[in-house]
Amino acid sequence: MTEPSIQKSELKKACKNCGAELKYKPGTTTITCEYCGNQEQIALETDPIKELPLRQFLQEKGAQANSEEISILHCKNCGANQHVEENYKSLHCVYCGTPLIREDAKTEQWILPGAVLPFQLTQQEAILRFKKWVNGLWWAPNDLKKATLDPQFTKGLYLPYWTFDAQLYGQYSGARGDYYYETQSYKDSKGRRQTRRVRKTRWIPISGNISGFVDDTLINASKQHTGKVPRGVALWNLKKLQSFESSFLAGFVTEKYTIPLKDGHLEAQEEMRRIADTWARRDIGGDEQRVNTLNINLEEETFKHILLPVYISAYRYKGNEYSFFVNGENGSISGKRPYSFWKIFFAVLAGILLFGLVYLFSK
Numbered sequence: 346m347t348e349p350s351i352q353k354s355e356l357k358k359a360c361k362n363c364g365a366e367l368k369y370k371p372g373t374t375t376i377t378c379e380y381c382g383n384q385e386q387i388a389l390e391t392d393p394i395k396e397l398p399l400r401q402f403l404q405e406k407g408a409q410a411n412s413e414e415i416s417i418l419h420c421k422n423c424g425a426n427q428h429v430e431e432n433y434k435s436l437h438c439v440y441c442g443t444p445l446i447r448e449d450a451k452t453e454q455w456i457l458p459g460a461v462l463p464f465q466l467t468q469q470e471a472i473l474r475f476k477k478w479v480n481g482l483w484w485a486p487n488d489l490k491k492a493t494l495d496p497q498f499t500k501g502l503y504l505p506y507w508t509f510d511a512q513l514y515g516q517y518s519g520a521r522g523d524y525y526y527e528t529q530s531y532k533d534s535k536g537r538r539q540t541r542r543v544r545k546t547r548w549i550p551i552s553g554n555i556s557g558f559v560d561d562t563l564i565n566a567s568k569q570h571t572g573k574v575p576r577g578v579a580l581w582n583l584k585k586l587q588s589f590e591s592s593f594l595a596g597f598v599t600e601k602y603t604i605p606l607k608d609g610h611l612e613a614q615e616e617m618r619r620i621a622d623t624w625a626r627r628d629i630g631g632d633e634q635r636v637n638t639l640n641i642n643l644e645e646e647t648f649k650h651i652l653l654p655v656y657i658s659a660y661r662y663k664g665n666e667y668s669f670f671v672n673g674e675n676g677s678i679s680g681k682r683p684y685s686f687w688k689i690f691f692a693v694l695a696g697i698l699l700f701g702l703v704y705l706f707s708k
């Protein structure tokens with residue numbers, strides 16, 4: 346069993362010159378002071394990112410081996426668990442904007458992240474992207490474009506994910522379908538005899554073994570439904586993962602996983618079953634495949650808890666809540682947006698008028 350880990354992520358990073366808090370500067374490996382400009386290098390781990398043995402962690406005792414306590418703020422409105430690595434004065438839930446009360450913070454255990462993908466985009470860049478996106482929207486109400494975004498509600502958030510590795514072994518039985526063609530004769534509508542080629546499939550029973558290494562099956566560890574990160578934004582280059590160092594969290598919000606390791610593992614097993622099915626089909630070959638039975642075995646299973654960056658902004662427009670997301674690594678953007686009824690109404694009306702005119706002139 347591993348020795349208890351050092352309590353390191355609660356250390357406050359204070360500036361040597363002025364005592365202010367140091368915050369991680371996106372795209373760099375430094376933490377900086379906003380007041381005097383002092384910069385400090387983050388001590389980067391040079392060892393490869395650690396994978397943890399899964400079986401041991403699925404038992405409670407094992408899970409404590411690489412855990413530590415952090416303070417968590419629980420949103421009463423949407424249930425998000427968030428950890429903030431700074432001495433904030435006021436804070437709102439990153440997902441729904443509900444005010445959070447500092448005194449409500451609870452200390453909880455979490456499995457230490459094994460790796461983090463540090464923010465590459467600054468908050469200002471994220472806000473600029475949002476503004477550009479709003480300006481490029483067709484059919485958006487004019488006053489939305491004018492509406493400025495409150496930076497207080499645009500937060501950089503580290504999302505929790507599990508990744509699983511395993512050596513996969515499988516046995517399958519099924520059938521391979523090969524296409525062949527037959528010439529059939531038939532009568533057409535006028536009663537004449539015609540011929541046509543018809544595609545048929547010949548099925549041959551087949552069984553076999555597959556095996557291989559499954560690397561980094563990524564499983565979302567957040568139960569969050571309000572403001573769920575859209576697919577287009579939830580794509581990161583995992584090659585840029587760094588060994589976990591809490592300095593990367595300084596100045597950002599970190600969400601604690603709400604999907605426990607055990608449940609994440611069940612989902613990973615489903616995913617690995619799908620992978621095994623693809624491998625079996627490739628192994629079967631032919632034009633079509635049937636997989637009737639598939640038994641899989643996962644060995645040397647390892648996992649890690651990782652944090653991935655995203656900017657979230659919840660904005661209210663005429664009583665409705667919208668949210669937008671910017672990937673904190675590559676800047677891809679997505680969001681829910683309002684439509685202007687009048688703009689669409691007049692566009693449709695103009696279309697009808699134009700059509701009417703063309704029709705009249707053509708006569």
Ligand SMILES: [Zn+2]
Pocket residue numbers: 360361362363364365378379380381382383
């Ligand atoms: Zn300073």
Ligand SMILES: [Zn+2]
Pocket residue numbers: 420421422423424425438439440441442443
């Ligand atoms: Zn909330």
